Amino acid sequence: MRTKTTVFRRLLAYALLYKGRIAWALLILLVSTGAQLAGPYIAKIIIDQHISSGSRDYAAVLRLIGLYVALLLATSILTYVQSYLLQGTALQIIRRMRTDLMNHIQRMPVRYFDSTPIGQVVSRIANDTEAIKELFISFMATFVVSGATIIGILAALFLLDARLALYTAALLPIVAVIMWIHLRFSKVYITIMRARLADMNARLNEWINVMPIIQAFRREKETIAEFEELNMDRYRNQRKQFRVFSLSSRNAVGLIGSLVTALVVWHFGSQALQTTISFGVLYAYIDYLSRFTQPIIGIFDQLMNAQRAYVSADRVFNLMDEPGEYGEGERAMLEASSAASVTGLAERRHAASSVPRPEGTVAFDRVTFSYKEGIPVLRDISFQAKRGETVALVGHTGSGKSSIMNLLLGFYEPDDGSITIDGKDIRSFSKQALRKHMGIVLQDPFLFAGDIKFNVSLYNPEITLERVQQALREVGAAPFVERLPRGYDEPVVERGSTLSAGQRQLISFARALAFDPAILILDEATASIDSETEGLIQTALKVLSEGRTTFIIAHRLSTIKEADQILVLHRGEIVERGSHEELMRRQGRYYRMYRLQVGA
Numbered sequence: 001m002r003t004k005t006t007v008f009r010r011l012l013a014y015a016l017l018y019k020g021r022i023a024w025a026l027l028i029l030l031v032s033t034g035a036q037l038a039g040p041y042i043a044k045i046i047i048d049q050h051i052s053s054g055s056r057d058y059a060a061v062l063r064l065i066g067l068y069v070a071l072l073l074a075t076s077i078l079t080y081v082q083s084y085l086l087q088g089t090a091l092q093i094i095r096r097m098r099t100d101l102m103n104h105i106q107r108m109p110v111r112y113f114d115s116t117p118i119g120q121v122v123s124r125i126a127n128d129t130e131a132i133k134e135l136f137i138s139f140m141a142t143f144v145v146s147g148a149t150i151i152g153i154l155a156a157l158f159l160l161d162a163r164l165a166l167y168t169a170a171l172l173p174i175v176a177v178i179m180w181i182h183l184r185f186s187k188v189y190i191t192i193m194r195a196r197l198a199d200m201n202a203r204l205n206e207w208i209n210v211m212p213i214i215q216a217f218r219r220e221k222e223t224i225a226e227f228e229e230l231n232m233d234r235y236r237n238q239r240k241q242f243r244v245f246s247l248s249s250r251n252a253v254g255l256i257g258s259l260v261t262a263l264v265v266w267h268f269g270s271q272a273l274q275t276t277i278s279f280g281v282l283y284a285y286i287d288y289l290s291r292f293t294q295p296i297i298g299i300f301d302q303l304m305n306a307q308r309a310y311v312s313a314d315r316v317f318n319l320m321d322e323p324g325e326y327g328e329g330e331r332a333m334l335e336a337s338s339a340a341s342v343t344g345l346a347e348r349r350h351a352a353s354s355v356p357r358p359e360g361t362v363a364f365d366r367v368t369f370s371y372k373e374g375i376p377v378l379r380d381i382s383f384q385a386k387r388g389e390t391v392a393l394v395g396h397t398g399s400g401k402s403s404i405m406n407l408l409l410g411f412y413e414p415d416d417g418s419i420t421i422d423g424k425d426i427r428s429f430s431k432q433a434l435r436k437h438m439g440i441v442l443q444d445p446f447l448f449a450g451d452i453k454f455n456v457s458l459y460n461p462e463i464t465l466e467r468v469q470q471a472l473r474e475v476g477a478a479p480f481v482e483r484l485p486r487g488y489d490e491p492v493v494e495r496g497s498t499l500s501a502g503q504r505q506l507i508s509f510a511r512a513l514a515f516d517p518a519i520l521i522l523d524e525a526t527a528s529i530d531s532e533t534e535g536l537i538q539t540a541l542k543v544l545s546e547g548r549t550t551f552i553i554a555h556r557l558s559t560i561k562e563a564d565q566i567l568v569l570h571r572g573e574i575v576e577r578g579s580h581e582e583l584m585r586r587q588g589r590y591y592r593m594y595r596l597q598v599g600a
């Protein structure tokens, strides 16, 4: 369990990256606080030395008033510079933290996303870092400013009159007790609220993703009821939180401040008449006292933010501490280069591109695997795919075809047995190196928001526009792309929903082809496509598998008649293997599946 000090230390480490700017801002802050607090002292001099004493030295009074105005001006300019510096630094810190977080999330094992709702992860990057930003802004801008003001006022009061200063200092313990009570109660609600916010995001994400299903099955009423429950819960907690806040915070401090002022006016006011205390001191004192409660109230207002930020920071660091899949020395390099820096990116690109291209011989040796402990989904899987061969995986749904490919891609580790590429265990490669020369076409080909050419090249600088066009031509997608109003620049909306399933598949084929992988994994689309597109895809498949070790997870057995090897899976085991003809001759499971599909 992380302690408060560790969270604080890690936040501090982020802040220290910008220590120069922060030091400047704090210096300016001290000067502006001093300038601000000199005001009442000058007023006291004007009252005591010129007005009360009846001196007629107008020039001196004018000079003092001039100084007063100059200080006011200087204060406002310095305050602007200081808050610009501090807030700008806070934004920098958060930008950096977000990049670090996103970098880390990209290195999280796939297994992590199996059990973590997407909305929760989004909540970490979007909401939690925002709350931490508030901490940096409020801590640096309000806490430090308020702290400096409080100390400054106490110092000025001691200069004026030690007794008055002691009266005021006595306020501090009372305020501290109120703050402590306030914090204790509000923390409970804040923790609940943060968790609920993440839950709500997770649910929202799911609902928006499956909106067509909600609408088609007319689940709108049920969905809104479920949403309303979450929403109501959030409202109730927020209300409780505000109740605690308004009860204990600024009102209480404001009230105490006013009472003390009244007490002092009543007590010392009569003394002033008897001249034990001058009018000037009394004026300055009351002015200082009214300024004294302001920073305390400011701190109170920000305490809630600080607490929220602490809870958020704890969550963000929790996620950052989850083990990610980093190559040797990669994490240190990412941290050192702040990930986003151009040199960092260039170095990483260089590191990944220096991985030599494998021949592409893939072997599974007695591989056993389970997603959940004790429930194996693959048992004793052994096979070899030689360089350039096409291996098809067939079997009923849930038989383990995708799981085999998940292991080859290094998304999961086998429980037992080994997987090798050119005789080298894949555990000896970093994930980046392992995937560098692998291509994948998913069952539901995912297209990113962007345009067609981006969806093929994915911003890989080695893939030129000509290469993109060539890849699209080779897989037979060029005719339809060129018919689009903006051709290769045609925008693709999120998930490519304006394109047909077949078109999306062809674009993802072109993507795989453009990356020219040594090992290709193709998860055939289950969606039925018209026979014309089917023909196009068949041809594209041939082009694509040419010269590379190809694995096809096939649903239409007609696709794989020419595969070098067909592995038939049943409940996580390979029950038959051979070419199409061999398996047909055997008249076993494959034969029955095939006959069923062709309608015989």
Ligand SMILES: Nc1ncnc2c1ncn2[C@@H]1O[C@H](COP(=O)(O)OP(=O)(O)OP(=O)(O)O)[C@@H](O)[C@H]1O
Pocket: 114, 371, 372, 377, 395, 396, 397, 398, 399, 400, 401, 402, 403, 404
């Ligand atoms: N992420 C996961 N977590 C837990 N269990 C999983 C996960 N993915 C798959 N499974 C389980 O593993 C088994 C094999 O699934 P797999 O996806 O490999 O089957 P498949 O043969 O590819 O099926 P399909 O043809 O339907 O895609 C199934 O019983 C499935 O429920």
